[in-house]
Amino acid sequence: MTEPILELRGVNKSFGPVHVLHDVDLVVRPGEVTALVGDNGAGKSTVVKSIAGIHQIDSGEVVFDGEPVHIPGPREAATLGIEVVYQDLALCDNLDIVQNMFLGRERGKGGFLDEADMERAARETLASLSVRTVKSVRTQVSSLSGGQRQTVAIAKAVLWNSKVVLLDEPTAALGVAQTRQVLDLVRRLADQGLGVVLISHNMNDVFEVADTIATLYLGRMVAQLPTRDLTNTQVVELITAGRSGDIGLAKPEVATV
Amino acid sequence: MTAQTPTKNAAIADFGIDTTSRTPAQALRDYLDRVRGGELGSLPALLGLLLLVIVFTVASSTFLTLNNLANLLAQGAGTTIIAMGLVFVLLLGEIDLSAGTASGVTAAVMALHFVKNGNLLGGMGNTVFLVFVGLLVLAVAAALWVRIWAGAAMAAVAIVLLALGVPPDPWLEMLLAICVGTAIGCLTGVLISKVGIPSFVVTLALFLAWNGVVLQLIGNGGTLSISQSPVLFAVANGNLSVAGSWVLFVVAAGGYAAVVLSRHFGRVRKGLVALPTVLVGSKVAAVVVASAVATYLFTVNRSPNPDRITITGVPYVVPIILVLLVVGTFVLDRTRYGRHVYAVGGNTEAARRAGVNVPKIRMSVFVIASSVAAIGSIVYSSKVGSVDPNAGAGNVLLFAVGAAVIGGTSLFGGKGRVINAVIGGAVLATVQNGLGLLSVGPAVINIVTGLVLLLAASVDALSRRRAKATGH
Ligand SMILES: Nc1ncnc2c1ncn2[C@@H]1O[C@H](COP(=O)(O)OP(=O)(O)OP(=O)(O)O)[C@@H](O)[C@H]1O
Ligand SMILES: [Mg+2]
Numbered sequence: 207m208t209e210p211i212l213e214l215r216g217v218n219k220s221f222g223p224v225h226v227l228h229d230v231d232l233v234v235r236p237g238e239v240t241a242l243v244g245d246n247g248a249g250k251s252t253v254v255k256s257i258a259g260i261h262q263i264d265s266g267e268v269v270f271d272g273e274p275v276h277i278p279g280p281r282e283a284a285t286l287g288i289e290v291v292y293q294d295l296a297l298c299d300n301l302d303i304v305q306n307m308f309l310g311r312e313r314g315k316g317g318f319l320d321e322a323d324m325e326r327a328a329r330e331t332l333a334s335l336s337v338r339t340v341k342s343v344r345t346q347v348s349s350l351s352g353g354q355r356q357t358v359a360i361a362k363a364v365l366w367n368s369k370v371v372l373l374d375e376p377t378a379a380l381g382v383a384q385t386r387q388v389l390d391l392v393r394r395l396a397d398q399g400l401g402v403v404l405i406s407h408n409m410n411d412v413f414e415v416a417d418t419i420a421t422l423y424l425g426r427m428v429a430q431l432p433t434r435d436l437t438n439t440q441v442v443e444l445i446t447a448g449r450s451g452d453i454g455l456a457k458p459e460v461a462t463v
Numbered sequence: 464m465t466a467q468t469p470t471k472n473a474a475i476a477d478f479g480i481d482t483t484s485r486t487p488a489q490a491l492r493d494y495l496d497r498v499r500g501g502e503l504g505s506l507p508a509l510l511g512l513l514l515l516v517i518v519f520t521v522a523s524s525t526f527l528t529l530n531n532l533a534n535l536l537a538q539g540a541g542t543t544i545i546a547m548g549l550v551f552v553l554l555l556g557e558i559d560l561s562a563g564t565a566s567g568v569t570a571a572v573m574a575l576h577f578v579k580n581g582n583l584l585g586g587m588g589n590t591v592f593l594v595f596v597g598l599l600v601l602a603v604a605a606a607l608w609v610r611i612w613a614g615a616a617m618a619a620v621a622i623v624l625l626a627l628g629v630p631p632d633p634w635l636e637m638l639l640a641i642c643v644g645t646a647i648g649c650l651t652g653v654l655i656s657k658v659g660i661p662s663f664v665v666t667l668a669l670f671l672a673w674n675g676v677v678l679q680l681i682g683n684g685g686t687l688s689i690s691q692s693p694v695l696f697a698v699a700n701g702n703l704s705v706a707g708s709w710v711l712f713v714v715a716a717g718g719y720a721a722v723v724l725s726r727h728f729g730r731v732r733k734g735l736v737a738l739p740t741v742l743v744g745s746k747v748a749a750v751v752v753a754s755a756v757a758t759y760l761f762t763v764n765r766s767p768n769p770d771r772i773t774i775t776g777v778p779y780v781v782p783i784i785l786v787l788l789v790v791g792t793f794v795l796d797r798t799r800y801g802r803h804v805y806a807v808g809g810n811t812e813a814a815r816r817a818g819v820n821v822p823k824i825r826m827s828v829f830v831i832a833s834s835v836a837a838i839g840s841i842v843y844s845s846k847v848g849s850v851d852p853n854a855g856a857g858n859v860l861l862f863a864v865g866a867a868v869i870g871g872t873s874l875f876g877g878k879g880r881v882i883n884a885v886i887g888g889a890v891l892a893t894v895q896n897g898l899g900l901l902s903v904g905p906a907v908i909n910i911v912t913g914l915v916l917l918l919a920a921s922v923d924a925l926s927r928r929r930a931k932a933t934g935h
Binding site: 258260279280281284290292294296297298299300301305309310311312314317318319321322325326342343344348349 | 733
């Protein structure tokens with residue numbers, strides 16, 4: 207087995223009195239899609255935001271490429287090679303595709319922008335992902351469809367030669383064809399050797415693309431197992447009850463928020 | 464390869480449709496689609512301006528005279544400049560209600576320095592002077608904290624000028640005014656971005672406070688006259704020589720053409736998204752011809768008594784506004800900083816997640832607005848030749864915000880350009896000037912100006928709704 211590229215060990219996170227993450231462990235390996243599942247409010251987005259430097263963890267360890275790391279902000283996460291595609295879309299409507307893809311990491315010398323370079327790179331990246339249906343890379347993001355936006359957000363992650371890409375419900379708002387495209391894209395990212403974390407509520411999607419499935423139940427990691435060792439029913443039980451047969455929490459009924 | 468297997472080149476072509484191969488007709492159609500989709504830009508303001516000019520030309524025989532037009536420029540310049548700085552604040556969806564009275568403070572400091580022969584300590588009194596220096600030091604500290612180096616440097620220059628007790632010199636006095644403006648912006652900005660008070664509240668409070676400061680500096684019922692200083696007086700009342708006017712034309716129009724055309728052909732050569740050459744060419748040609756005509760008209764003697772006095776040349780306010788316009792546009796369009804201003808205005812959270820330093824951007828726009836407002840105050844003080852306790856109060860701020868919004872800057876943030884302020888400023892100046900010529904009295908002028916502003920804000924809100932509906 208390959209060494210993990212990203213690991214969480216015993217991570218805790220509270221928002222004021224609300225203890226959202228309890229001793230969460232998670233392993234992400236390069237070249238694999240790790241699905242992160244759980245009910246609404248289980249803490250999936252919080253895990254992602256903690257890794258991305260949006261939230262600071264209270265205790266526990268984040269290990270990246272074998273080294274314990276502290277991620278104080280989004281910029282530091284990006285420097286490490288961690289990219290996030292957020293559930294609540296993180297694109298600026300008033301900017302075009304190129305501008306969004308390079309936001310925060312614009313190319314150019316001494317504060318001046320090199321538009322030509324950025325435009326070319328953006329177009330090549332989108333082409334390498336076989337992204338179609340967008341008329342121009344200079345289209346304002348506000349006029350894109352949900353799937354196209356999601357594509358731009360994912361392509362942004364690819365542009366940076368990231369090592370880990372976290373996708374928070376990338377297909378939630380998409381139709382059948384667009385979901386197909388995004389899932390293909392997700393698989394392609396892993397095949398290119400990236401560590402991919404995919405959050406999804408759709409079990410079909412999860413079983414189709416994921417190599418391992420990690421289940422959160424009320425902020426606790428109840429199991430992370432290879433997809434081939436799990437059945438759909440088991441995962442649903444883990445999600446809803448925190449336990450399925452002899453996998454999961456010993457006493458899920460005592461788990462409180 | 465068959466059509467079913469997408470190739471890399473096919474994908475590139477998917478994005479390449481409109482790069483260089485758009486015909487002028489297609490490009491025009493795209494533009495009209497965007498307008499219909501709610502992206503109006505300055506279009507309503509330009510149409511309104513045209514309408515106003517026609518109406519006033521018909522109604523008043525003096526309106527479309529060279530002398531009046533030059534006068535109109537000088538009248539509107541101060542407010543327009545303040546509006547140009549405010550565009551940065553509005554782009555974040557914030558507001559600076561204090562820009563007017565803050566500019567009044569900078570004008571008062573400048574005038575006091577001039578009138579008191581450089582003795583600000585004597586002019587202010589010990590206590591006020593010390594408080595003033597203390598605030599400047601605070602401003603430097605605030606700017607250093609958020610790492611706005613330029614702001615810290617400018618505010619520090621103000622301290623140095625005070626500490627050295629420089630002799631009266633119009634250039635140093637103008638520099639002092641601008642640096643004091645920067646310092647004020649640092650204070651406003653830090654309260655909003657680091658302390659986290661909404662900009663509406665901070666600047667409403669400061670609007671009142673700075674008005675009090677102006678009164679304190681000048682004294683009740685006093686006025687500080689600056690018209691004895693040839694330089695300070697000339698800022699808004701002087702003109703370039705005829706030769707100088709043509710030099711300005713060559714530099715400005717030539718520079719514009721060179722920049723736009725070289726950029727355009729550069730994009731075409733590299734296969735990037737570009738407008739059709741015909742359109743770019745005609746736009747450049749139109750600008751060059753229009754500025755040539757304007758320059759020529761300004762070099763004709765426009766004196767009401769042509770036999771006794773000669774008044775020729777482009778007013779100084781024109782190059783002042785042009786420089787601010789070029790610098791402001793460049794900063795917003797071509798620098799990383801400008802891109803981040805738009806990003807924060809468009810979606811603050813997305814910008815933050817992309818690693819943009821949001822507090823710094825938020826503070827910096829107030830620094831820019833106040834610094835530029837100081838330049839505006841120099842111009843409007845020069846126009847009337849004095850500074851009184853009402854400097855920058857009254858309608859100044861409302862007109863400045865109005866100018867930016869009328870020109871097409873959105874109050875909702877994320878949308879706007881510096882040129883919007885210039886066009887909107889021209890609209891407001893035309894309304895003021897034209898109604899003034901018809902001698903309808905201040906009541907009607909205020910009502911009409913208010914309605915124009917309301918109209919502009921409605922256009923903004925409606926086009927936004929339309930943009931939402933059509934997905935633009
Ligand atoms: N910024 C915050 N402040 C306070 N509580 C928060 C915050 N963010 C999340 N929470 C709480 O943390 C818990 C986990 O939320 P999170 O968004 O991580 O859930 P999720 O698993 O992503 O759910 P969903 O499937 O609905 O997206 C919820 O109870 C939520 O209310
Ligand atoms: Mg979530």
